[in-house]
Amino acid sequence: MSAVPMIDAQRLSLMLNELRLPTIKHIWGDFAAQADKEGWPASRFLAALAEHELAERDRRRIERHLAEAHLPAGKTLDCFAFDAVPMISKAQVMALCAGDGWLEQGANLILFGPPGGGKTHLAAAIGLALVERGWRVLFTRTSDLVQHLQVARRELALESAMTKLDKYHLLVLDDFAYISRDQAETSVLFELISVRYERRSLLITANQPFGEWNRVFPDPAMTLAAVDRLVHHATIFEMNVESYRRRTAQARRTGAGRPATYTTPKVLETIRDNQNENDDLASDNQNRH
Structure with a gap:
């Protein structure tokens, strides 16, 4: 921060508020210190402040316009097939x-x-x-x-x-x-x-x-x-x-980790064994009663 009397800094802050230059209000001190240290001409110092103010205004405007646009999330050109x-x-x-x-x-x-x-x-x-x-x-x-x-x-x-x-x-x-x-x-x-x-x-x-x-x-x-x-x-x-959506769903159904699209003989055999076991248990229960 450059060595500026406090009353001058306060007055400058008020003027920047009045002029609606919030970005310059926050950055001018650091830029002034850098300009003093590196010997910037006044025109470069002023241009640097103005560029940052304009860039921040553009950012805020785009944020407002994005909020009002109500665009669905995640729909970008980068991810469009x-x-x-x-x-x-x-x-x-x-x-x-x-x-x-x-x-x-x-x-x-x-x-x-x-x-x-x-x-x-x-x-x-x-x-x-x-x-x-x-x-x-x-x-x-x-x-x-x-x-x-x-x-x-x-x-x-x-x-x-x-x-x-x-x-x-x-x-x-x-x-x-x-x-x-x-x-x-x-x-x-x-x-x-x-x-x-x-x-x-x-x-x-x-x-x-x-x-x-x-x-x-x-x-x-x-x-x-x-x-x-x-x-x-x-x-x-x-x-x-x-x-x-249909292509994606089909890919999910046939991709890794999905159930097989057909039943192998070994799986069929296991299913039959389990079914026979269940039938035997049911028969035993009926006989007990």
């Missing part, structure tokens, strides 16, 4: 994770495929990568968001709810085809798509192709209009692979 989904280009996914080329334009990303194919994992991993790069993301089940918007409409606060969602550069709508066909639900979902069209991005995971979206939007005209808005500026991944 790209080799199990050969139709997905890892290079293309990494490019999407930068966000610059599509989030700024309000473009969309749509992931199709059967259950268990990795759609939710990939969507969450992309969302995490975008948050780490400074974008704001919200991950939600489509049905949960639709219910939230329905409540807002009943309370005459739908416009306010849409405005709050507008702060997110990307909304991840998971399990898009799992909402019911209630007219009120499809109405708020269509309104969300329309409000964000060409302004803010959507990432949608769905089990059903567009041709079966009449299950989501019972009105054919609404279905056509929704699909038209979603695909106008969109990247579409078709992940038509075997269920990852």
Whole structure:
């Protein structure tokens, strides 16, 4: 710590509080001592303080954005099995994770495929990568968001709810085809798509192709209009692979430590011996009685 009179240090601390520079408030003393010892010019000292303040602000901002994103835990690109989904280009996914080329334009990303194919994992991993790069993301089940918007409409606060969602550069709508066909639900979902069209991005995971979206939007005209808005500026991944969960379960069943998939003659013999023993004991008990 440099030899600064206590009253000056206290005054400086108050000024840094007023300027909302908490990191500089905590590190300036050590940096000042190092600058005095090594003969730093004033510009280097000031730049070092500013760099640390900015870095800490970035860290805190990312922490806040991660907390608000509600991303499922453990879904990262590092643990996504790209080799199990050969139709997905890892290079293309990494490019999407930068966000610059599509989030700024309000473009969309749509992931199709059967259950268990990795759609939710990939969507969450992309969302995490975008948050780490400074974008704001919200991950939600489509049905949960639709219910939230329905409540807002009943309370005459739908416009306010849409405005709050507008702060997110990307909304991840998971399990898009799992909402019911209630007219009120499809109405708020269509309104969300329309409000964000060409302004803010959507990432949608769905089990059903567009041709079966009449299950989501019972009105054919609404279905056509929704699909038209979603695909106008969109990247579409078709992940038509075997269920990852099913493959994992099968591997567990046939892996080390699992029961044999067939019974050997020796095991059969042991089972028969045990069964004969049990039968003899049962017979003896009956004879006693």
